[in-house]
Amino acid sequence: MMKRSTVKELLGSGETNREVLLKGWVRTRRGNNQVAFIAVNDGTVIHSIQVVAVMESFPEEVMKRVTTGSSIAVRGLLVESPGKGQQVEIQAGEIEVLGDADPAVYPLQKKGHSFEFLREIAHLRFRTNTFGAVFRIRHALSFAIHQYFHDRGFFYLHTPIITASDAEGAGAMFRVTTLDLDHIPRKEDGSVDFSQDFFGRPTNLTVSGQLEGELGALALSSIYTFGPTFRAENSNTPRHVAEFWMIEPEMAFYDIHDNMDLAEDFLKYLIRDIMENCGDDLEFLNRMVDKTLLERLEFVLKHPFERTTYTEAVRILRKAGRTFEYPVEWGLDLQAEHERYLVEQHFERPVILTDYPGGIKAFYMKQNDDGKTVRAMDVLFPMIGEIIGGSQREEKLDRLQNRMREMNISADELWWYLETRKFGTVEHSGFGLGFERLLMFITGMSNIRDVIPFPRTPRSAEF
């Protein structure tokens, strides 16, 4: 039996005038009574390959089933194409229809469906040019992330998804339970008896693997997580989903400067990798989705990231001579409009801000000696603002304990976290990168629902 060749293999092959076997889905068909030109795609690359079928060589009942969306197997001769726009094509010898797609009901008949419509048929949208490109890039970006860390001696750590801790306070959490909601067991005082739940206590879906990641780094030196995280926030915006993937490297013996060096190198590596390995898909997205895409990627690559403090950023913003929607004041968090001003207008390059007020940052960040700021670092990008948030971590037990007390974070619950500061504590740092946010930046897609295969949003968990 002849081995099937993928479209990628056929288009990349210089070797023509040989018999090949192609299997794939019909994207379009044109032609006339004499000859049919059938564009076949199998998802391996954005391009389809053209199959040329002389009508009289095939039974009519076969050819009439070769419609958009149908799946076919074609055996034929791979030849140089006389037509424009393709190097090679297949002169069909045999055509078999594997599966029909009734033109009366197949939803991807015509081109130019809206992204909103395609979201409702997310099971089929992989078959479009745009979403094929997006999800091939999603794969390539995932792989580049693993490659980057692997090459640098980082260990991939699978931190837990179900957690009994809610200490990070990064957002609202989903409850995970096996209690029968029709018959919730209750204690004498009427409260829920979680001792009867699966884990014997209340549990939630994780909002971050960082605290557990630190445990790994404080033994293996450098680790990273890359897994799903969750927010139960009722936010229906183009930037929010309830389930998304995060990358969180954590490194022992790294101070905030090492951390910034890593973040900048990492982001540039990933963008360069996608530009090198997904050129066809990127070019398509640049043409059809966002004409400034390639330019914006180049913008990130060509500049050293500006590094300055939050305090300096506030000074710049206050004398910017323009009105922002949100107030700028030392002690308040920066909004995307402020971050974008710094990147796009003021510095004209990506920016890393450090040393934020402790009051707007998490309990685990290293406290500066000024008693006011912490060793946070946020990496700011054009168009989206914050792309990475990180910090050097507080490695001193007493300072960490004081901070937790101030912020009402239970030391009992985090006994294991505190023990890493009791036993051989060391300077360490890390950061978090929202995978989908980076993917939006790299693909030009403006709705996060369009860069994750099956988005989870308020009132929507289809597929």
Add this chain to the structure above:
Amino acid sequence: MMKRSTVKELLGSGETNREVLLKGWVRTRRGNNQVAFIAVNDGTVIHSIQVVAVMESFPEEVMKRVTTGSSIAVRGLLVESPGKGQQVEIQAGEIEVLGDADPAVYPLQKKGHSFEFLREIAHLRFRTNTFGAVFRIRHALSFAIHQYFHDRGFFYLHTPIITASDAEGAGAMFRVTTLDLDHIPRKEDGSVDFSQDFFGRPTNLTVSGQLEGELGALALSSIYTFGPTFRAENSNTPRHVAEFWMIEPEMAFYDIHDNMDLAEDFLKYLIRDIMENCGDDLEFLNRMVDKTLLERLEFVLKHPFERTTYTEAVRILRKAGRTFEYPVEWGLDLQAEHERYLVEQHFERPVILTDYPGGIKAFYMKQNDDGKTVRAMDVLFPMIGEIIGGSQREEKLDRLQNRMREMNISADELWWYLETRKFGTVEHSGFGLGFERLLMFITGMSNIRDVIPFPRTPRSAEF
């Protein structure tokens, strides 16, 4: 400032007689009043590097803090070691104690803690030889999986963790909810009003990404998932955890034979990769944890996997001339004892069984024309039995619909799954591999709780 060198870099470096900066954790310390021999480990490799410190060169108050578990920075000369068991060592010039580890309370003082005890301090067990080895191998195996698929044109697909479907029926599920368990909203008939839940309907944690994986494969040709999956089964055994990672490749245009070829090649690739890249860690585990480990890995590599049918396996087992705990009868599922007999006693090689009775397999498997069996395939390994379960999928709409009716699976709920059989359906196949199960096989660890960083089991969700 001098750049820190990792233990891996130092031990792998031929270049001696140069000043280096080492940071890590003290594993052991021996010596006398004149000289201290300090074994320092930073988790980058299983070996520690020996630091030799002439006592009179350092303040007493520093040296007395250099105890097991403390973290230190050492600046000194990397020299060839005159001692046995190591190529190089460091003659300490400066020693700084970064973090103490009070010998009176540090739990990893003595060697030879039980795995049970170490599970209770999972935040610290990364600092032991065994768990350092296990989690370095866990990383290497993850990376090898990504590398394998990437090199073969598969796309990594992130299937959803939160799902509204419970159709796969692979096991009990965890409920995911934002309803207030103290005040469950109810409909007029008294049932829970899930329209007020986050997703507007009941949702659970996924037991498999396969059905969504098929959607990807039926557009992109070949995909794989690698993510967390969940079982809410109250099983307290060395083989069960509630949260574990699965790999599920899914390939369009693959029949069951292609599927078997892939599974065998994949498993051999992974084992070969770990033997090549994690030799030191494997050797340690072979010496300390399971003396038959390397032999068993070789056993898998050196044999072509035997391929036969379930029906033939039942025939072999029935005339085996030995008693099994569980009955052997056509139509019943095979147990690990049966699977191990086939692999270890009868064929003396890994085995792939195909064509199981439809009654013991999932609804989506391709039905054979005999009306009794389905195109399932299970890969059986020594010691553990089933390591991979897979099948060719039913691509014919009517047969799939009939089967779903017979098994009471809602076609309404799975409308999107059925549509892939309506529109350009093609032959396709896939399988599932439990990541931790393979990791147990490769590390020789006999309890699944010891190959995942922070295991989730009934009544236990610590860390």
